[in-house]
Amino acid sequence: MQLLKQLILENKTMIYMKNPFANIKIISRICGFVLIMMLSLAVTSQSDYELLRDAMLGETPIADDLKELCEDIGGRITGSKANKASVNWAFSKLNATGLKTWKDGFEMPVLWLPQTTKSRLFGPGAKTPILVSKYGTERGIYSSKIVGVGTGTEEEFESKSEVIKDRFVIVETELCLDINGLFAEYAHAAKVEELAYKHGAKGIIFMSSRPKGLLYRFITSRGTSAIIPQFIMAREDARFIMDEIARGQHMEITITVNSQKGGSFQSQNVIAEIPGTKYPDEVIVIGAHLDSWAMGQGANDNGCNVSMMIDIARQIKALNIQPDRTIRFALWNGEEQGYFGSWDYTKENLETLDNHIMALSVDIGSGGITGFFTNGRQELMGIVDKVLEPVSEYGPFTQLNIPIVGTDNFDFMLQGVPNLVANHKPFNYGLNYHASTDTYDKVDIESLKQNAAIVAVLTLGFANLDPEEAAVLKRQTREEVQDVFDKSNLEFTMRMFNVWEPWINGERGIK
Numbered sequence: 001m002q003l004l005k006q007l008i009l010e011n012k013t014m015i016y017m018k019n020p021f022a023n024i025k026i027i028s029r030i031c032g033f034v035l036i037m038m039l040s041l042a043v044t045s046q047s048d049y050e051l052l053r054d055a056m057l058g059e060t061p062i063a064d065d066l067k068e069l070c071e072d073i074g075g076r077i078t079g080s081k082a083n084k085a086s087v088n089w090a091f092s093k094l095n096a097t098g099l100k101t102w103k104d105g106f107e108m109p110v111l112w113l114p115q116t117t118k119s120r121l122f123g124p125g126a127k128t129p130i131l132v133s134k135y136g137t138e139r140g141i142y143s144s145k146i147v148g149v150g151t152g153t154e155e156e157f158e159s160k161s162e163v164i165k166d167r168f169v170i171v172e173t174e175l176c177l178d179i180n181g182l183f184a185e186y187a188h189a190a191k192v193e194e195l196a197y198k199h200g201a202k203g204i205i206f207m208s209s210r211p212k213g214l215l216y217r218f219i220t221s222r223g224t225s226a227i228i229p230q231f232i233m234a235r236e237d238a239r240f241i242m243d244e245i246a247r248g249q250h251m252e253i254t255i256t257v258n259s260q261k262g263g264s265f266q267s268q269n270v271i272a273e274i275p276g277t278k279y280p281d282e283v284i285v286i287g288a289h290l291d292s293w294a295m296g297q298g299a300n301d302n303g304c305n306v307s308m309m310i311d312i313a314r315q316i317k318a319l320n321i322q323p324d325r326t327i328r329f330a331l332w333n334g335e336e337q338g339y340f341g342s343w344d345y346t347k348e349n350l351e352t353l354d355n356h357i358m359a360l361s362v363d364i365g366s367g368g369i370t371g372f373f374t375n376g377r378q379e380l381m382g383i384v385d386k387v388l389e390p391v392s393e394y395g396p397f398t399q400l401n402i403p404i405v406g407t408d409n410f411d412f413m414l415q416g417v418p419n420l421v422a423n424h425k426p427f428n429y430g431l432n433y434h435a436s437t438d439t440y441d442k443v444d445i446e447s448l449k450q451n452a453a454i455v456a457v458l459t460l461g462f463a464n465l466d467p468e469e470a471a472v473l474k475r476q477t478r479e480e481v482q483d484v485f486d487k488s489n490l491e492f493t494m495r496m497f498n499v500w501e502p503w504i505n506g507e508r509g510i511k
């Protein structure tokens, strides 16, 4: 109310008034008609940010879209029929918004589609442990004695070096409960892989980091050049084997892998665009990846945020909002194998990357957004704080200036383009990550809608930044990018995602 009085006195329009209807009674008591006229002016002059925020929070098909993607199409590993169906689905959804929409083809280096993985254990206790093969594991029948290497430390590998050669090792893992647990698991796996290669192991069986027989899949630190077959085994089955080995029992396993491996193939991103009115050559890219692993429905990773991108595009168009800069909505493909779709975008748009003001990736599920990772770009922090003001009631938002590796911001970061990754409350993300349980029912729809409002307002805020404010968002040089990596010791993280070498040898990133 104080704000209202002040605005009336100063005869300003009430653009930032949050809830004009709550004030109707007071206003009409003060001086009736004139103020009601002013009130109606306030309602009609709601800012684009508020209109967009309210539209995102109102009734939209965001949940219905997600349900279609999860339940009608399902898991959609790049190269599969389901993935192609998801590309067509995404195209028709974005195209239906009325925005210019296109499919952007790119080459995936290797086809790998998992089919079945079965095992038989020889030793005390009849068991057929359940397990899955990790990315790239070739079709075949693998038989070996199993050697327990505890948690897979260097000392454990060294002490058993004589018996590891040409044998399978089994490795204990920590329970993974959230995103920190995920990063710890990737790091642990990468270290174990190096040791397994060094000691000539025939294969690696990782204990599942989730209980109750839950299985999941992710890439190895050598990507498609991995030679050693790798598996994730149900936690309880792996525990049984490790206990038996510790008791001195001889344990052997035969694992039969059915997978399809092939050469390079074509995949597609789906992109829609709303041209900027003042600075059409300057671009904001917001994206989420369309692909998933074949297990589960790819709901929290990352169908929910695909659905969010489509909904933001739809509402901006429906409200006829005219951003100053061009906004591109990108539904990336081939993310899980190494962000191939977004990497291709940076190659195809190399000539105009200097004009890319900001690239955002939303890929950590449907828990409430807590802020944004600014990926080593200090100058982004204040701007993000400012553009989030119209959604401040859903905060507080904390920006973290940490460089994130593991999603589609990566090649923008390598190219020196200012980039953001949304940070979220853990919700169901870590527990169901890449697993058969990543299904529609695990998505927090209410929070997804709120996140959509936050991302929509942020996007429009960047699109409408004053030129003086946007001037600090310059593209970094290779040296500046390297400096960010050095200061945050990013080499190991990049190695564990198999993306350090391509940066060092100039295959990826700014020259």
Ligand SMILES: [Zn+2]
Pocket (backbone or CB within 6 Å): 289, 301, 302, 335, 363, 407
């Ligand atoms: Zn993801």
